[in-house]
Amino acid sequence: MxxxxxxxxxxxPLVPDQHxxxxxxxxxxxxxxxxxxxxxxxxxxxxxxxxxxxxxxxxxxxxxxxxxxxxxxxxxxxxxxxxxxxxxxxxxxxxxxxxxxxxxxxxxxxxxxxxxxxxxxxxxxxxxxxxxxxxxxxxxxxxxxxxxxxxxxxxxxxxxxxxxxxxxxxxxxxxxxxxxxxxxxxxxxxxxxxxxxxxWAVEGGHMAERCAGFIIIALGESIVVTGATFADLPWTMDHVTAFVSALIGSIAMWWIYFHKGAEAGSEQISKSSEPGRLARLAYTYLHMPIVAGIIVSAVADDLVLTHPGGRSDLRTSLCEVGGPLLFLTGTILFKHTFRGFLQLSHGVGIVALGVLYWFAGQLSPLLLSILASAIMVMVAVWEAISLGSKAQSEATSA
Structure with a gap:
C-alpha cells in the first residue's frame, strides 16, 4: 500500500477548475x-x-x-x-x-x-x-x-x-x-x-500552454536564424528590407496564433467534456503544420536575406509561400476545432498565397517576401477586427 x-x-493532483x-x-x-x-x-x-x-x-x-x-x-x-x-x-x-x-x-x-x-x-x-x-x-x-x-x-x-x-x-x-x-x-x-x-484524463489548460510554448520555440528559432544571417551580411537597403520583412512575418504569425486563438483554445479544452479527444486532435496533430510552417518560413528568410535580388528560384518560392501556407492551414483547422467554423480571414489568406505562388517565379525574392508578409499581416488584422466586432455585438445584445 x-x-x-x-x-x-x-x-x-487533479483539482477541479484549477489550471x-x-x-x-x-x-x-x-x-x-x-x-x-x-x-x-x-x-x-x-x-x-x-x-x-x-x-x-x-x-x-x-x-x-x-x-x-x-x-x-x-x-x-x-x-x-x-x-x-x-x-x-x-x-x-x-x-x-x-x-x-x-x-x-x-x-x-x-x-x-x-x-x-x-x-x-x-x-x-x-x-x-x-x-x-x-x-x-x-x-x-x-x-x-x-x-x-x-x-x-x-x-x-x-x-x-x-x-x-x-x-x-x-x-x-x-x-x-x-x-x-x-x-x-x-x-x-x-x-x-x-x-x-x-x-485520457488531461488537464487542458496545461496542454494548451505547453503547445503554445513550442510555437514560441519555433518562432524564436526563426528570429535567431534571421538575426544570425543578417549579422554576417553587408547592411545594404535590400538586406535591411529583407530583415524587416522577415521580422514582420514572424510577428504576424505570433499575432495570428496568440492574439485570440491560443487563449480561446485553452479555455475551450479546459471546459470540454472530452478534453482528451480535443487534445489529441487540436494539440497533438493539428499543431504539426503550424510548427512546420514556421520552420519552413525560417528557411525562406535565410534564402531571401542571402540572395534578395534576381528572380525567385523554385526553392525560394516553395519556402516563402509554403511556410505561411502550412501555418495558415494548421491554424485554420486548429481554430475550427473550438470555434466550429473556418476563419474567413485565414481562408482568404490561403487563396492569396496560392495566387502569389503562381507569379512567384517572376518576382525577386525580396518582393516575394514582402508580399507574403503583407498577406500574413492582412490575415492578422482582419481576424482581430472581425473577432473584436463580434465580441462587441455580443456584449451589446447581452
Missing part, C-alpha cells in the same frame, strides 16, 4: 528542442531536394512526436517531484544526442538517432508504467498500451539505423507510421483492447 501511494504521488502551471523543469527541457528545431531548419536548407525534403519531414515529425508525448506524460506526472525531474533531465541527454545526429541521420549517425529516439520513447513509457500504482487501473492499462506500441515501433527505428540508403527511409517511415496511427486506434492491443477517450 505504501509503495502504491508513493507511485501515485508522482501524479499531478496546472507549466513548471520550470518543463521549460528547461524545451531548450533541447529549440536546438532540435534549429537543426531541422539547417538540414532542410542544406538538403533542399525532393529526397532531402522527404527526409527532413520525417525528422521533423519524429522530433515533434517525441516532444508532444513528453508533454502528455508531464500533463499526468508532476515535474516538481524529483523522480519526474530526473526523467526529464535524462530525456534532455537523449534529446541532445538525437538533435546533434539530425544533420547526418541519413548518413553516418543514423544508428545514434534511432537509438536515442527509441530509448527516449520506450524509456519514458516504462517510467510512466512504473509510476502508476495498480489501483489506477485505467491509467495503468493505458501505460501498458502505449509501451507496447512504442516498443513495436522501436524495432523498425533500430533496424533502420542499421540499414542504409532508401531502406533506412522506408523502415523509419514504417516506425513513424506506427506511432502516428496508435492514438487514432486508441492504442488497441490484443487482450486489453482499446482505451476510451474518457480514459
Amino acid at each position: 505504501a509503495e502504491d501511494e508513493q507511485r501515485g504521488a508522482l501524479y499531478r 496546472n502551471r507549466v513548471t520550470y523543469a518543463e521549460l528547461f527541457f524545451d531548450l533541447v528542442f529549440a536546438f532540435a528545431v534549429t537543426q531541422i531548419s539547417h538540414t532542410l536548407l542544406s538538403h533542399f531536394t525532393p529526397l532531402g525534403a522527404l527526409q527532413t519531414t520525417l525528422l521533423f515529425l519524429s522530433v515533434w512526436w517525441l516532444w508532444v508525448y513528453t508533454a502528455w506524460v508531464t500533463n499526468w506526472l508532476d515535474p516538481e517531484k524529483t523522480a519526474v525531474r530526473v526523467l526529464l533531465f535524462a530525456l534532455m541527454l537523449g534529446g541532445l544526442i538525437l538533435s546533434t545526429s539530425i544533420p547526418k541521420a541519413f548518413d553516418s549517425r543514423g544508428l545514434w538517432f534511432a537509438l536515442a529516439y527509441s530509448v527516449m520513447q520506450v524509456g519514458r513509457a516504462m517510467f510512466l508504467l512504473a509510476s502508476t500504482p495498480p489501483g489506477r487501473t485505467m491509467a495503468r492499462l493505458n501505460a501498458v498500451r502505449i509501451l507496447v506500441w512504442l516498443a513495436g515501433s522501436a524495432i523498425f527505428w533500430v533496424a533502420g539505423g542499421f540499414a542504409e540508403g532508401q531502406s533506412r527511409l522506408v523502415l523509419w517511415a514504417v516506425a513513424l507510421g506506427i506511432e502516428y496511427l496508435s492514438p487514432v486506434v486508441r492504442f488497441w492491443i490484443p487482450k486489453y483492447g482499446a482505451s476510451s477517450i474518457a480514459d
Whole structure:
C-alpha cells in the first residue's frame, strides 16, 4: 500500500477548475528542442531536394512526436517531484544526442538517432508504467498500451539505423507510421483492447500552454536564424528590407496564433467534456503544420536575406509561400476545432498565397517576401477586427 501511494504521488493532483502551471523543469527541457528545431531548419536548407525534403519531414515529425508525448506524460506526472525531474533531465541527454545526429541521420549517425529516439520513447513509457500504482487501473492499462506500441515501433527505428540508403527511409517511415496511427486506434492491443477517450484524463489548460510554448520555440528559432544571417551580411537597403520583412512575418504569425486563438483554445479544452479527444486532435496533430510552417518560413528568410535580388528560384518560392501556407492551414483547422467554423480571414489568406505562388517565379525574392508578409499581416488584422466586432455585438445584445 505504501509503495502504491508513493507511485501515485508522482501524479499531478487533479483539482477541479484549477489550471496546472507549466513548471520550470518543463521549460528547461524545451531548450533541447529549440536546438532540435534549429537543426531541422539547417538540414532542410542544406538538403533542399525532393529526397532531402522527404527526409527532413520525417525528422521533423519524429522530433515533434517525441516532444508532444513528453508533454502528455508531464500533463499526468508532476515535474516538481524529483523522480519526474530526473526523467526529464535524462530525456534532455537523449534529446541532445538525437538533435546533434539530425544533420547526418541519413548518413553516418543514423544508428545514434534511432537509438536515442527509441530509448527516449520506450524509456519514458516504462517510467510512466512504473509510476502508476495498480489501483489506477485505467491509467495503468493505458501505460501498458502505449509501451507496447512504442516498443513495436522501436524495432523498425533500430533496424533502420542499421540499414542504409532508401531502406533506412522506408523502415523509419514504417516506425513513424506506427506511432502516428496508435492514438487514432486508441492504442488497441490484443487482450486489453482499446482505451476510451474518457480514459485520457488531461488537464487542458496545461496542454494548451505547453503547445503554445513550442510555437514560441519555433518562432524564436526563426528570429535567431534571421538575426544570425543578417549579422554576417553587408547592411545594404535590400538586406535591411529583407530583415524587416522577415521580422514582420514572424510577428504576424505570433499575432495570428496568440492574439485570440491560443487563449480561446485553452479555455475551450479546459471546459470540454472530452478534453482528451480535443487534445489529441487540436494539440497533438493539428499543431504539426503550424510548427512546420514556421520552420519552413525560417528557411525562406535565410534564402531571401542571402540572395534578395534576381528572380525567385523554385526553392525560394516553395519556402516563402509554403511556410505561411502550412501555418495558415494548421491554424485554420486548429481554430475550427473550438470555434466550429473556418476563419474567413485565414481562408482568404490561403487563396492569396496560392495566387502569389503562381507569379512567384517572376518576382525577386525580396518582393516575394514582402508580399507574403503583407498577406500574413492582412490575415492578422482582419481576424482581430472581425473577432473584436463580434465580441462587441455580443456584449451589446447581452
